[in-house]
Amino acid sequence: MSAQPVLLRRTTSNVPPSEPGAPSAVVPQQAPGSGGKADFIPIADEDPGDWDPSASKHKRKISDLPHEAEYNRASVKTSLELISDEEEGGNMDDCASHVSNSEFSDFPPFDGGSGGGGGSRGVGAYWIAAIRHSLSTSRGVAGLALLAMAIAFVVSRSAVSSPSSSSSSMVINSPLSSKPNPDSKDVTYGEFHEETVGAPMEHYAIKYNNILFYDSPDKMKRMLSKGPKLYDETVGGGLHLFEDVCLTNNVEQLRYRPQDTALRGLIYFTGEYDDNPRRCVPCSNVEPLGDWDADEQHSPVEAGVVGHRCGMPGLHAMFASSVGDWTDCIMEDGNARLMEERHQTQAPLNVTTIHFFQKPTFLLQFNALDMEKSLFDMLLTYLPHWQTFMEGAEDNKDGFPFDGVISHSLEGCLSHSHNWFCEVLHQMSAFGHAKEIPWENDENTLYCYTELFYNQVGYQRDLDHEGLVTKETFLEFRELLFRKLGLPRRPTLEDRLADAEVEKMYPEAKRTKTADEDLDEADVGDDTKIIFYDNKLGDNTVWNEMESLISKARGLEKYQNIKFVTVTQNFADMTVAQQAKKFNEADAIIMAHGKYMANAIFSVDGTSFVEVGCKVESLIGNPRFMDLIGGKYFSVQRCNKKKNMEDESATLCVICKEEGGDMDFTMTPEAFEQLIDAVVAGL
The missing domain is CATH 3.40.50 (Rossmann fold)
Incomplete structure (x- = not known):
């Protein structure tokens, strides 16, 4: 059994000044409670860690100081009496028991100091010695390593749980501040200093389902728009391809043009009009056969007001160097007032989030309130391309070149709408396996596209472009609709005559009235x-x-x-x-x-x-x-x-x-x- 530790306390010195030939220290014959004699009394040194607790007597550093100086440093009387519980302020039996069972039980007694105020120095020296001893043993090193890992884990968990991940910046605060900074949003105050740290890029651009989501226009990479380019000149005009563009809605179209839901605004990113303060203001190109390059020649009044090209019928052009530049431009008083006067106010005006579609997308634009106009303004232009896409799909080639369809003309056109034109598109599988992009109930979200297919509204309204819609193409389109809708009469006279011959040969094949049909006489x-x-x-x-x-x-x-x-x-x-x-x-x-x-x-x-x-x-x-x-x-x-x-x-x-x-x-x-x-x- 190891000896019980002895707690030392320093008392008031009563050692007389040293004289030549006098003994350097008073050595007691027995240390009470130690079970033996004290061979030596440790003398306080500049570095308590220099003495070896296993040595039989004190080993001093080599020093040039005279022996008298060493004697004077030890000229204090030391008592080896046990300190009572009342003096220490606690139960020393418990403390002694705890220490005796620890790995540190063979340490030398530490210097307790004098009075209540000096005890902290002695305790600190003791723990320093204990740590040093721990570093000299394998069990001690392992214990300290586990302690360090636990502290690191607690600190890391506290950092993760701090409210900084949802804000655009994190601030670690000065202890001098007791209230939030009024010039900053979502400010968190820490202990030592104040520092602004930018959030990682993933916080602003999250990619999901081939869509990049930005929660700030400033974080969107700069785009350079291209197009429009005819998608397939061999088939015919009307279908164009844009690259890196954004779409807006004309919020005043139903107020001033309630019969038309086919108006869109298109933001085109280029440095061509950077010096034009009205570059972001759209104008209307009402010419049915107008193209993207048309300017004063086609719309002299409109283009003269804004000083830039007007775009295409149904797709009104706006120009900017970036999304942030466009939002700043349209919010200027003069531009906002001009857009309102010309019934060209766009939405969203206050862009806070951006959805950037990475897959090719088809813009389904038509007048949902007029069946006749939707048929002529959109479908007759698209039919030749649809036939080519269908043939490609049947031959296991590329087929339809786009993966998504978006339509702000009518919500859910290809999914659940009973609109006449939407039903026709659905029955003819107008867009293959492309998915319809749903609307978002967010007036602050801007939609942008890496590739946007635009079927020019009104391009074939007058059927002036011969060869685009051939009789064979239109017959194939009608045959498909007749079959899908179960119509009784075949479209052409030749088909009906052939059916009549079949009925003569097989009378039972003649169509008769059935109970589940609502037919009159x-x-x-x-x-x-x-x-x-x-x-x-x-x-x-x-x-x-x-x-x-x-x-x-x-x-x-x-x-x-x-x-x-x-x-x-x-x-x-x-x-x-x-x-x-x-x-x-x-x-x-x-x-x-x-x-x-x-x-x-x-x-x-x-x-x-x-x-x-x-x-x-x-x-x-x-x-x-x-x-x-x-x-x-x-x-x-x-x-x-x-x-x-x-x-x-x-x-x-x-x-x-x-x-x-x-x-x-x-x-x-x-x-x-x-x-x-x-x-x-x-x-």
Whole structure:
């Protein structure tokens, strides 16, 4: 058993001054509680670590000091009496027991100092000696290493849990500060000093699903826009490719142009207009055939105001050197006021986040409120490219060159919308396997694209570009729709004649009425079928007294083989398949002027189309479009009183209640009979 430790305390010195020949120290014969005699009394040295606790007596450093100086340093009387609990301020038995069981039990007793204030020096010397001794043993080194690892772990955990990861900067504070810095956001105060540390780049640019997310325009890398470039000149124009551009929305389009949802703004990054203070203000290029390079020649007023090119129809150009430059430019008072005056205010105005799409994306832009315009303004331009993409996909080639589709014209167009045009796109697999990019309910997010495909709005509205949409292409498109929607009549006359031969050979193959079909008596038989629609349940031009005119015509002998069918349900309340079926079963369509005439794409070759109204401006009536579907078209409009007086035969017209465009109208029985005769003659 190791000896119990002895606690020493220093008392007031009563050693007389040294004299020559006097003993250098008083050596007691026995140390109480030590179990033996004290061979020596340690003398305080400049470096307590120099003495060897295993030595039998004190070893002093070699020194030039005389022996008297050494004696004077030890001229204090030392007591070896045990310190009581009351004097120490604690239970010394516990302390002694703890020390005796430790690895440090064989250490020499430490110097306790005098009084309560001097004890700290002795305790510090003891622990210094203890640490030194620990470093000389393997168990001690291992213990200190574990202690250091524990301290490092606690410090690292405290740093991770500090509220600095969610802010753009972290500040370690001065102890002199007791309140947050009013000039800084998300400031954290530490212990020693104040220092601003930038967050890592990953904090600002997080990539997920091939999209880079930036939470600040300043962190987005500088872009250099390219394009537009025709994607495939061999197929035809209309489809362009842009690189490194961003899109905005015209927030005033529904206020000032409620009939059009096809307006977009495009930010083009270039140094071309850096000196132009109005580089960020968009202007409208309304020319249907205008291209990106058009400036004062096509839009002299608009381009003269902003001093830069206006872009393309439906895609209004804005120029900037960076996203941050654009946001600063549009927030200037003069530019914001000019955009508001010209109804060109864009969103987002205050950009805080940016979604940068890394995969090629198709911009699906169309007028969601007008079926006819969406068909002509977008689809007729895209059809030739769609056919090429479909052929490539079938040959296991590249197929569709884009991976995503985004449309701000209508939310969820390809996923859950029942919009007429969206349903057509869905049935024809217009974009292959490309995913639709959903909208974000965030007015401060700007969408940017590495590659953006833009199908120029209105490029084929007038079908002036021959060769783009061929009859073969359009027939392939219609065949696919007929098959997907289960339409009973084949599109071409040749196909229908072939079906008739099959029915003669196999009578059981003849189509009959089934219980689950909503067909009326006029759906069967060989009689000519004319379908009428007065639009009374719609919101456009209304044909008054149409039912009474049909009732009188049915009584005429010459029309006994004509089936007059009226559409009593609003087309807006029908599904696309129901609308398609109505047009597919008709030999002629006579209806009040309106957008629902776009259903002509579901009609068979040889169908006649008549639009009736006070003023008719129709895209369907384009001669080239009628050639594509093998149809015939004419319109009946307001009566010209002067012309009627000069030519009594000019009675095929409508009577309007007021002057103007779309409004209610009616027709005389004589004019209606003349209309039916003209239609039957053309069948």
